[in-house]
Amino acid sequence: MINLRAINVNAKERTAWVQAGATVGELYYRIAEKSRTLGFPAAVCTTVGVGGQFSGGGYGSMLRKYGLADDNIIDIRIVDARGKILNKKTMGKDLFWAIRGGGGGSFGVVLSWKIKLVPIPPTVTIFTVTKTLEEGATGLVHKWQEVAPKFPNELFMRVILTLTNSTTQKGKTTIQASFNSMYLGDTTTLLLVMNKRFPELGLESKDCTETSWVRSTLYFGKFPAEGPLNNLLNRSKAAKVFKAKSDYVRHPISKTGLEGLWKRVLEKENPLIIFTPYGGRMNEISESATPFPHRNGTLYMIMYEVIWKEQGVERSNENITWMRNLYKYMAPYVSKSPRQAYVNYRDLDIGQSKNGSASYQLGKTWGGKYFMGNYKRLGLQLVMVGSSSVLVSSFKMSGASPASQSPAVVSTEVTPSAKPQADATQETQQATDEPAPEMNQRRR
Numbered sequence: 001m002i003n004l005r006a007i008n009v010n011a012k013e014r015t016a017w018v019q020a021g022a023t024v025g026e027l028y029y030r031i032a033e034k035s036r037t038l039g040f041p042a043a044v045c046t047t048v049g050v051g052g053q054f055s056g057g058g059y060g061s062m063l064r065k066y067g068l069a070d071d072n073i074i075d076i077r078i079v080d081a082r083g084k085i086l087n088k089k090t091m092g093k094d095l096f097w098a099i100r101g102g103g104g105g106s107f108g109v110v111l112s113w114k115i116k117l118v119p120i121p122p123t124v125t126i127f128t129v130t131k132t133l134e135e136g137a138t139g140l141v142h143k144w145q146e147v148a149p150k151f152p153n154e155l156f157m158r159v160i161l162t163l164t165n166s167t168t169q170k171g172k173t174t175i176q177a178s179f180n181s182m183y184l185g186d187t188t189t190l191l192l193v194m195n196k197r198f199p200e201l202g203l204e205s206k207d208c209t210e211t212s213w214v215r216s217t218l219y220f221g222k223f224p225a226e227g228p229l230n231n232l233l234n235r236s237k238a239a240k241v242f243k244a245k246s247d248y249v250r251h252p253i254s255k256t257g258l259e260g261l262w263k264r265v266l267e268k269e270n271p272l273i274i275f276t277p278y279g280g281r282m283n284e285i286s287e288s289a290t291p292f293p294h295r296n297g298t299l300y301m302i303m304y305e306v307i308w309k310e311q312g313v314e315r316s317n318e319n320i321t322w323m324r325n326l327y328k329y330m331a332p333y334v335s336k337s338p339r340q341a342y343v344n345y346r347d348l349d350i351g352q353s354k355n356g357s358a359s360y361q362l363g364k365t366w367g368g369k370y371f372m373g374n375y376k377r378l379g380l381q382l383v384m385v386g387s388s389s390v391l392v393s394s395f396k397m398s399g400a401s402p403a404s405q406s407p408a409v410v411s412t413e414v415t416p417s418a419k420p421q422a423d424a425t426q427e428t429q430q431a432t433d434e435p436a437p438e439m440n441q442r443r444r
Contacts, residue, residue, distance in 0.1 A: 001051060004111060011035040014117040015074065020051030020110045024060075025221060025232035031117065032214035032229065038117040039213045041066040046221035047237045054113055055104035056344035057292035059301075061182045061220055064280030065153045066118045070100035070290050071281075075114035078107070081385065085111070098381040101292035103343045103370070106378075107385050120213040125183040125190045126225060127208045129201055130176050134168045137177040138258055140200060141275075144179070145252040147198045149279030149299045154184035155193060161265065161273040175262050182216050240307050241316070243323045245349070246342040247302040247334040248294050249275075257333050264326050268319075272305040293372040294340055302334070303345060324349065343370040 004021035011034040018027050025046030031038055041062035043053050058069030066072060075088045076099055086108075088096050099107055131137040141159055148157050158180050166172040179201060183190040187208040194203045211225050217232065219225040253261075265271050278298040287293040294301070304326060306319045327349075331339065341347055351366030352358075360379055367375040 001049075006112075009034045009117075011038060011117075014038060014119075015114060016040070016117060017112050017114050018050055019112045020049075022050045023235055024048050024050060024053065025217070025234065028214055028217045029229060029232040032212075035117075036212055036214070037120055037122060039120040040069070040115055040117055041072060042069045044217075044220035046217060046223075046232050047235060050113065051110055052104050053344065055099065055102070055110065056342070057101045057290070058344070059276065061156045061216065062118070062120075062184070063282060064151070064156055064277065065184060067281045067285055068101070068290075068292060069115070070292060071285060072116045072118065073100050073113050074116050076100075077111040079109040079111060081108065094377075094381050095385065098291060098378055101290040101343075102374075102378050102381075103291075106382065121184055122212065123186050123210050124213050124216050125185065125187045125208050125210050126181065126216050126219050127203065128178050128180045129203060129207055130178045132164065132167065132174045132176045133262065134166065134174060137175060138255055138262070140179070141177050141258060142252065142255050143198065143200055144275070144277075145249070145299060148277035151197060151277070151279070152193060153280035155181070155190070156183075157181040157277060159275040161271075161275075163266070163269075163271065173266060175265060180220075182220070184213075186210060241309070242305050242307040243320050244303065244305045244345050245323060245327050245347050246304070246345040247327075247330060248340040248342075249299050249302060249333065250297050250335055251333075252299065253333045260329060261326075264322075264329060268306055268322055270307045272303075272307065274303045276301045276303070287372065288374060288377075291371050291374045291378055292343075293374050294342070298335075301342060302330070303342075338369045338372065340372065341366075341369045 001021040004019035005026065007016060007018045007022055007027055007030040009016040009030050016027070016031065023046060024042040027040060027042065027050060028046065031040060039062065041060050042048075042050070042058050043060050054069045054073065060069070076091070076096065078086050078091060078095075078099065080086055080091075086095075095107060099110065104110075131140055144157070144159055151157065160178040160180050162176055162178070163173050164176045166174040183193070187205055187210055190208065191203065191205060194201065209225060211219075214229065214232075215225045218227060218229070221232070223231040261273075265273065277300045278294070282298065283296045285295055287295045304323060306323050308315055308319050334340075341350060347366075350369055351362075353363065363379070364375060367378070371378055
């Protein structure tokens with residue numbers, strides 16, 4: 001798939017065809033070649049592949065304004081189990097629905113996506129303000145939970161939690177909260193919004209940089225915003241071993257709950273936690289519009305990550321155990337019945353199919369967390385796709401029929417070939433796993 005990288009942008013029609021092997025950075029670059037007032041709401045990490053991200057929903061810095069990537073897909077070319085190339089019309093509405101957020105590798109081989117480009121202003125504003133615990137980060141993060149999902153749709157402000165050296169206690173480590181943001185508009189208007197909605201952060205004009213949307217993608221991609229645009233074409237990504245999990249928050253976490261989180265984060269050398277705000281357009285789209293169900297009522301998503309460089313089972317088990325304990329601690333503060341998870345942050349701890357043999361009921365253990373009420377419809381679609389021939393061995397049937405709506409295999413979890421101790425480790429490929437660059441980042 002890596003060689004399927006062609007991108008054809010039609011600025012007049014505000015559409016583009018992008019092949020599944022392209023990266024979102026390449027997509028942003030090709031859009032900017034044709035227009036500086038069009039964009040697309042995909043990943044903040046520019047090395048993420050289009051095929052994988054779009055298949056699981058795909059979020060980025062414009063999700064509050066325009067929703068997910070898969071909310072803006074208008075056609076798809078896919079190869080089915082019989083080798084036929086289908087498009088939206090010939091595949092039917094149910095398969096078209098399933099592919100846009102139902103998880104990669106489940107329903108066929110996607111060749112290319114036709115996307116709807118979205119209008120963007122000629123000027124956007126980017127900033128990152130950083131506060132430590134000693135500088136009031138706990139109170140700010142607590143307030144952020146209330147205001148960030150209710151900001152104007154044009155404002156995206158995520159919180160990146162990392163460790164840093166304390167400035168008040170020599171030799172001690174503390175937590176820093178980076179309020180990493182983009183506003184679709186100018187600094188003057190942004191400051192009016194912030195002074196009204198979140199004055200506690202103390203944002204000033206000197207913290208802000210006005211730039212173009214395409215340059216904001218450099219910023220979020222850890223490149224200098226004023227650097228060469230062809231950095232977006234850089235496909236290289238340093239491999240790392242990490243364990244990641246996800247959660248969705250529907251009610252603000254208390255200060256006591258946050259302080260318990262800080263205590264556990266301070267136990268590790270290299271943790272990373274990102275709070276990504278929802279609200280806005282995400283509240284307006286039905287949870288059944290695509291397989292991605294985490295919509296209205298979600299305040300924000302949490303991505304937890306711990307990274308390590310050392311080799312060996314002992315070190316891996318140590319970090320994985322820490323992550324599982326952190327996840328257990330967070331249970332009272334996040335979504336319940338089911339505890340939701342993001343399918344693009346595949347978490348084998350919550351369940352997996354063993355050699356494609358999982359039943360519908362067993363698959364619901366994890367499928368219900370990724371897809372909630374959409375799980376059953378996805379399962380039925382897998383039956384329909386596999387009814388004439390076996391798509392892949394992991395979707396083989398065991399007697400279920402479409403009429404009964406009880407497919408034998410519904411999981412979109414692709415069982416990895418890794419050894420058991422590597423079950424919960426991966427190499428970096430997600431969109432939002434890392435903090436933004438240092439540009440315009442300050443601590444007061």
